[in-house]
Amino acid sequence: MRPYEKDPGAIYAQSFATVRKEARLERFGPGMEALAIRLIHACGMVEVADRLAFSTEAYVAGHAALKAGAPILCDCEMVGAGIIRRYLPNNNRVIVTLNDATVPERAKSIGNTRSAAAVELWADQLEGAVVAIGNAPTALFHLLELLDSGAPKPAVILGFPVGFVGAAESKAELATNSRGCEFVALRGRRGGSAIASAAVNALAVGLPEEAQ
Amino acid sequence: MRPYEKDPGAIYAQSFATVRKEARLERFGPGMEALAIRLIHACGMVEVADRLAFSTEAYVAGHAALKAGAPILCDCEMVGAGIIRRYLPNNNRVIVTLNDATVPERAKSIGNTRSAAAVELWADQLEGAVVAIGNAPTALFHLLELLDSGAPKPAVILGFPVGFVGAAESKAELATNSRGCEFVALRGRRGGSAIASAAVNALAVGLPEEAQ
Numbered sequence: 001m002r003p004y005e006k007d008p009g010a011i012y013a014q015s016f017a018t019v020r021k022e023a024r025l026e027r028f029g030p031g032m033e034a035l036a037i038r039l040i041h042a043c044g045m046v047e048v049a050d051r052l053a054f055s056t057e058a059y060v061a062g063h064a065a066l067k068a069g070a071p072i073l074c075d076c077e078m079v080g081a082g083i084i085r086r087y088l089p090n091n092n093r094v095i096v097t098l099n100d101a102t103v104p105e106r107a108k109s110i111g112n113t114r115s116a117a118a119v120e121l122w123a124d125q126l127e128g129a130v131v132a133i134g135n136a137p138t139a140l141f142h143l144l145e146l147l148d149s150g151a152p153k154p155a156v157i158l159g160f161p162v163g164f165v166g167a168a169e170s171k172a173e174l175a176t177n178s179r180g181c182e183f184v185a186l187r188g189r190r191g192g193s194a195i196a197s198a199a200v201n202a203l204a205v206g207l208p209e210e211a212q
Numbered sequence: 213m214r215p216y217e218k219d220p221g222a223i224y225a226q227s228f229a230t231v232r233k234e235a236r237l238e239r240f241g242p243g244m245e246a247l248a249i250r251l252i253h254a255c256g257m258v259e260v261a262d263r264l265a266f267s268t269e270a271y272v273a274g275h276a277a278l279k280a281g282a283p284i285l286c287d288c289e290m291v292g293a294g295i296i297r298r299y300l301p302n303n304n305r306v307i308v309t310l311n312d313a314t315v316p317e318r319a320k321s322i323g324n325t326r327s328a329a330a331v332e333l334w335a336d337q338l339e340g341a342v343v344a345i346g347n348a349p350t351a352l353f354h355l356l357e358l359l360d361s362g363a364p365k366p367a368v369i370l371g372f373p374v375g376f377v378g379a380a381e382s383k384a385e386l387a388t389n390s391r392g393c394e395f396v397a398l399r400g401r402r403g404g405s406a407i408a409s410a411a412v413n414a415l416a417v418g419l420p421e422e423a424q
Contacts, residue, residue: 001360001385004353004378006324011350011377018376044374044401078406081293112218138223141216148213162256162406164230165223166216173213189256194290194374194404 012209015041022046031059035184035202037210042198043190051187053175058156058182062203065130065155071095072130072200073122073154075115075139075161079132082197087204092130097121116142127152130203133159134196137166140174147179156203159185160196167191224421227253234258243271247396247414249422254410255402263399265387270368270394274415277342277367283307284342284412285334285366287327287351287373291344294409299416304342309333328354339364342415345371346408349378352386359391368394370411374403 005011019037023046028036036049066072069090074080080096097103097118107117115136122129123146131154133140140161147153159174161167171185184199217223231249235258240248248261278284281302286292292308309315309330319329327348334341335358343366345352352373359365371386373379383397396411 001353001356002381004350004381006328006350008325011325015376041375043404044376044379077293078290078409081289082405113220113223116218138216138218141213144213163253164227164256167256169214169216192255192404192406193294194406197290 009209016207016210019046023049025049029059031063031202031206032184034206035059035199037207038198038202039186039195042194043192045190048186048190048195051190052184053171053187054184055178055182058184059203061182062130062156062158062184065128066090066092066204068128070129070155071125072132073097073125074196075118075133076135076193078193079134079196079200082194083132083200084204087201087208089204095122095125112142113138115139119143119146123151126154129154130200131157132196132200133157133161134191134193135161137161137163137170140170141166144170144173144177144179147181153179153181156182156184158196158199158203159183160191160193160199162191163189221421228419228422231258235261237261241271243275243414243418244396246418247271247411249419250410250414251398251407254406255404257402260398260402260407263402264396265383265399266396267390267394270396271415273394274342274368274370274396277340278302278304278416280340282341282367283337284344285309285337286408287330287345288347288405290405291346291408291412294406295344295412296416299413299420301416307334307337324354325350327351331355331358335363338366341366342412343369344408344412345369345373346403346405347373349373349375349382352382353378356382356385356389356391359393365391365393368396368415370408370415371395371397372403372405372408372411374401376401379403 067089071093074096080094103117107114116138279301283305286308292306315329319326328350371383
């Protein structure tokens with residue numbers, strides 16, 4: 001077997017150098033640039049940089065919210081599992097309500113998915129929170145519906161649902177009208193929990209591995 | 213806001229129908245076809261079907277191992293979090309050793325990453341296991357090194373490390389010489405924990421959502 005790179009510092013350095021060489025990052029400010037690089041690093045595709053939609057203050061607002069202790073509301077366990085706890089600046093809570101015992105019944109009563117029903121359980125935590133959606137289009141759609149009905153506004157919505165039914169559409173809706181919330185979204189079908197977690201980690205600390 | 217699909221059954225049906233329409237699935241047998249469809253569903257990219265490398269008996273061997281109660285060895289917490297426990301046929305254990313307290317010291321002593329060191333802690337469980345690597349190229353490289361040194365063989369290696377340093381190379385090495393283990397791997401830089409979990413879920417149950 002051929003030799004391979006075993007030094008974590010060298011692996012990070014070489015990874016980020018490749019991303020910087022290949023990705024189009026010119027349109028991003030410093031915070032969003034770090035976020036774009038972490039996303040690319042999480043999925044192995046430099047071209048996702050070209051499909052990122054975001055509001056001007058998304059990074060600043062998300063970073064400030066985390067520093068102030070905002071909770072992180074995730075649509076599934078995998079997103080929560082990918083958040084690097086030691087990077088969180090204020091011991092922030094990571095909340096996943098998808099497996100709450102009341103969710104199946106609630107899903108039935110609202111005529112929507114379990115992922116959408118789980119979003120309703122965020123109500124008390126929503127104001128000023130960081131929302132990270134990495135799986136279900138219906139979670140993002142329903143969050144936007146709740147905002148339209150007057151639900152409190154999160155600080156930032158990280159929109160990364162994935163797949164073939166509603167993912168592109170829900171992210172397009174977020175990018176068209178984010179209901180007065182800052183947002184980041186990856187247009188199209190691609191997304192997923194690793195990307196959503198990477199966005200949270202970027203809001204928390206930027207790109208510290210590159211400085212090491 | 214425009215109406216969107218809220219019925220989980222309809223979402224699954226429409227998703228899988230789109231995948232079947234767009235992806236090239238002709239070269240797969242029934243088990244691998246289900247696995248390819250779950251992978252595509254997890255990442256939103258039909259073209260990954262064209263980059264799947266696999267051994268002929270990979271699906272059958274992996275499915276049989278799970279039925280027989282084999283543990284699932286994962287290289288990171290996110291892979292573990294994405295495995296749908298109710299689909300596992302024999303209450304199989306999901307094992308992640310990355311955060312074991314002994315790992316940092318071991319990484320230092322072997323001169324490799326924590327992900328590689330964590331693989332050494334699988335030794336007792338490795339024989340006949342299902343290995344799912346969704347993050348670290350060094351975990352896959354080091355597993356192959358251990359196999360070369362005579363470590364017990366897993367039933368199947370699901371190789372989905374992601375990124376810019378070693379991901380493509382470690383998967384190419386696995387596909388060239390899987391050391392007598394069955395394997396599935398996504399060639400190139402792409403991969404990740406959602407894809408690795410999807411592969412495990414496919415080995416466990418195939419595609420039951422499509423039949424509903």
